[in-house]
Amino acid sequence: MDLNTLRETARAKLKGYCRVCSFCNGIACRGEVPGMGGVGSGSSFKANVEALAHHLLNMRTIHEVRDPRTNLTLFGCELDMPVMAAPMTGSTYNMGGAISEEDLATSLLMGSLQAGVMGMIGDGADPTMYASGLAAIRGTKGRGIAIIKPRGQKEIIARIQEAEAAGAAAVGVDIDGAGLITMSLKGQPVGPKSLRELREIIQATSLPFIIKGIMTPVEAEMAVEAGAAGIVVSNHGGRVLDSTPGVAEVLPWIAEKVRNHTVVLADGGVRNGADVLKLLALGAQAVLVGRPLAIGAVGGGPEGVALLLNNMRTELIQSMLLTATADVRHVDRKILFLRQASALG
Amino acid sequence: MDLNTLRETARAKLKGYCRVCSFCNGIACRGEVPGMGGVGSGSSFKANVEALAHHLLNMRTIHEVRDPRTNLTLFGCELDMPVMAAPMTGSTYNMGGAISEEDLATSLLMGSLQAGVMGMIGDGADPTMYASGLAAIRGTKGRGIAIIKPRGQKEIIARIQEAEAAGAAAVGVDIDGAGLITMSLKGQPVGPKSLRELREIIQATSLPFIIKGIMTPVEAEMAVEAGAAGIVVSNHGGRVLDSTPGVAEVLPWIAEKVRNHTVVLADGGVRNGADVLKLLALGAQAVLVGRPLAIGAVGGGPEGVALLLNNMRTELIQSMLLTATADVRHVDRKILFLRQASALG
Amino acid sequence: MDLNTLRETARAKLKGYCRVCSFCNGIACRGEVPGMGGVGSGSSFKANVEALAHHLLNMRTIHEVRDPRTNLTLFGCELDMPVMAAPMTGSTYNMGGAISEEDLATSLLMGSLQAGVMGMIGDGADPTMYASGLAAIRGTKGRGIAIIKPRGQKEIIARIQEAEAAGAAAVGVDIDGAGLITMSLKGQPVGPKSLRELREIIQATSLPFIIKGIMTPVEAEMAVEAGAAGIVVSNHGGRVLDSTPGVAEVLPWIAEKVRNHTVVLADGGVRNGADVLKLLALGAQAVLVGRPLAIGAVGGGPEGVALLLNNMRTELIQSMLLTATADVRHVDRKILFLRQASALG
């Protein structure tokens, strides 16, 4: 399978739900929720891409880095690079049924495994979504993280136990799902969580627990206080609230506060290896990739996902070679270009 | 009725007078006055949308807000949310006759009533416009505010008395209509008002009086001095003067000055619930919505207007849940993201 | 004649040499010299429009201005408003022959006269261009200013004498024509002028002398020192040098230096009455309008030019009414909106 075939196949199957644009930036699909876009004006999706584009890299070519190290251990798992598949569900209404919920979860997790990394599974109004994800975790012998919607306490804990039984590597809640009134309307109420509630949930499992959907330093500190093993700096791909900042804009302030106390993951707008490297320089230990891998799953199944991830690893190595970065676990912020206002002063 | 049908119907009826764009930002219709655009380069219309887009929201998900309160009392009326229909007239030349003047006014006021809020009616060169509006106020048993053009003193006071007779909740003048030379040419002279003239008008009625078209702190203070019960920060949808700032850019400076002395409303570029919340954070007590509701009226009559307003209320609640805002009457400015220049310093 | 007919006629005649865009900003025609565009990347043309767009107006509606005064005396001539037609020639290669050189000059000067203002005529490689302009000056009984290319000293002085004989109100040189190597190739050398050469030229005539093509305060002061009765801040419509700033960006610094010593005119990107008012606020005494009037000449002859100028005067009056400006001779810089960086500090 080659990249062009993958993309053409995906474009045909997605029938306009996603245009598989030459560069995925949230403009063509603005407002398409359900669909693949950002909510409202689409600005929160676009902000993720723009915040990454705002950061530039100092190209370095005279140095001694020859064989950059990309692997690391995360939540007890060995990963060939600091990249994971983001949790995605709802293929019926978001992707026009271009892929079944089962195949989507399987493609993301199996493809991630083939590429030496790991993926996340999601939760949704339809109970088969979470079940499909758990099946994919079992199918990869536990190479997967289960992310549960911010439901009632009991419902979350029950789903955590299912994830434990499936052998998940970690579990978590995407608390930014709190505004999904549609879930409430379907009899599956979700909502914000208090610090006390989060602590109760976290204490109910021995697995590493991840809070996904943190966009401010204050809440990152609350997540640490609640006992989170990791946080995901994320605006849910711009799909829950219009007009948020981009992830790469808030990440450095969050990482500065909590990086020594919890694992910081970043999720938003990653399109290639240079983006991965920039988020590491801004303080993340690893990143999540969403829409591009959904396209990979639709266009090529597990092999499609693996192909995209392998390309991204090649790009990451190239970016490390051209910025004199030897190890993904120690990325110097100085690889980022600092614009000097008084250029001609 | 669903949103897509409403929009397709409106697009067909409006025959290009409005393209019913996927995101309404003043670009496609720039310069189309008459029509639905902004005057000249269209920059004042665009500035409203851009000024709102410039402000970002801090997404918060760890907190105790569960059931945000959206209702409030304004000019003695209970509103289910701080949103009102803006006064719009001239359907013949602005909308290509896609809707009659009567149906436009009725749709806006009846639809607002159905959605638990209230609308405004406008005035124009053709006397049937104001009459249609008054009829709509009577039809909703007084759930409407009459906004009169800045005519001669006697003409204004006569129209105020008609509004009182129709049972209007409040009256006002859109003083930014002062530059409409076309009205003068049709024998209906309009012009700027002095502080003395405004005071005389306001003293002629016991209804709450609103001055619409304030864009500077100095004039906001003059409006308070004249006795206005409320002001509308507005550039008339960018239709009277090219190259004004956007409403969301001048609002905080105006609100800071007069918010404790008069009701501050904001009108310009509101497209969804996140926009409403941002204007409240910037100092408005409620907002006006124009073009989107005109599209609703053309595409679905009163039900169309109500559908759009109900969607906006859902979005407002979601935005409040995701910013930890409990009450529309007390919106913390800290929900706005403050860009930090020295992000990588 | 109405505006739409004028524009459709012009669009048909110009056959793509000018697209007669809904908003004329230099994007569609970038690089088209010959043609109607800006040279190279087209950035200098665009910069004129963008620099004007950057400046915003404070809308004011509570005040006592009722009947703004737009007329003034310039170089001994009464003008109904501070707007003049810019010198334009070369209709064969710039406009695809949509209009003859004679008709272009006549339309600009006669149309200006009909609208109560005055126009300029230009010079070019083909001697019939300047002759057509002089004929138009004679046809309007001296309501015209002759702008000569920066040729050799004798050639300029000879042309000044022809302009005097034709009864021109003033004469000048567009020194920014210095880079036109094509003219040199056609045996008509042009080039930069020294201060000494300018002084010699100016002393050769008793008419007011205008130096057109000033973009820096230093050269404005040199123009004053040479004895110029007026300067035109102009980058030649972006047609001679790529990558200049916009006229509205350099104007305030230039006006500040020389406004008390010479008449300051501004030429670049004026599209409507609000633009006129902004340039006055930035320090100009009057402005020049180019491309829009060329479209008027092609689309409607003298009547077309007059129609556009009359519209612009209406817009100017509206803009004055909505900014509380009583007199074009005394425009307060405070009508310009001053963006406050710390809006949410």
Place this chain on the structure above:
Amino acid sequence: MDLNTLRETARAKLKGYCRVCSFCNGIACRGEVPGMGGVGSGSSFKANVEALAHHLLNMRTIHEVRDPRTNLTLFGCELDMPVMAAPMTGSTYNMGGAISEEDLATSLLMGSLQAGVMGMIGDGADPTMYASGLAAIRGTKGRGIAIIKPRGQKEIIARIQEAEAAGAAAVGVDIDGAGLITMSLKGQPVGPKSLRELREIIQATSLPFIIKGIMTPVEAEMAVEAGAAGIVVSNHGGRVLDSTPGVAEVLPWIAEKVRNHTVVLADGGVRNGADVLKLLALGAQAVLVGRPLAIGAVGGGPEGVALLLNNMRTELIQSMLLTATADVRHVDRKILFLRQASALG
């Protein structure tokens, strides 16, 4: 041959590999590597164009410069202007075979010679590429510079000796080719170079040695320390690393550090004579031109390349006349417009 014919011929032959846009800015071809675009999001290509556009020129027309000098001596060669053809190879996969590797090299070097300047030749995975370049150097009797990929030490030195035998005017390495994993996969490993390795290579030849691909002041100083006769500030046309700054943004800081110790060349986004002048003002002694000359080679062979270079020289002279610049060897930074933040303070 005229410019329009050249461009239409090139557009037809390139079959979409390059669209031959009216303004070449990296947007249409973003991500097309192989192809003519920038890698990934295409931002590094675009950054070159945008960084140049960011710098503006002060237009000056009152002065005594009459016959600007454009020639200079570089690496012992007389050049009629400070412009050289950049090294380009890979016509099969980058240009869809629109031109053979041999014809590409010959066109660039012969066309440069015809225009009184000089060109560079490149290296690639296929050994015929470098051989074609050397043949072109022989064909121009040594008017060419050989740029070699950052291979192993022995491979580089062998290629230097071939270049010496061909009579090359200078040699160099484009060290920004270090990330080309594809070359490694084809058994031709490339990689970053240490200071020690660069010194060893430089000491192996008596020809002037150029290090191409410097984007930071620190590495520029290392190049000087290694003994480089010249550096090229370049991000490889945005083709090796996404998200670098533009060349014109880093150039002044680099030139300030090393300009007195080595020849500083700049390569990125040059489209016309004004761009050349701006890079000289920012500290370069000469500039490289890439894609425009590739289009010239495809559309018109050596004559096409020469036509474009001659046009650029005309534009350079015009730009010098309009900025009062007498000599390309001494360009005053003050010809650059310095934006004043407090324009209306």
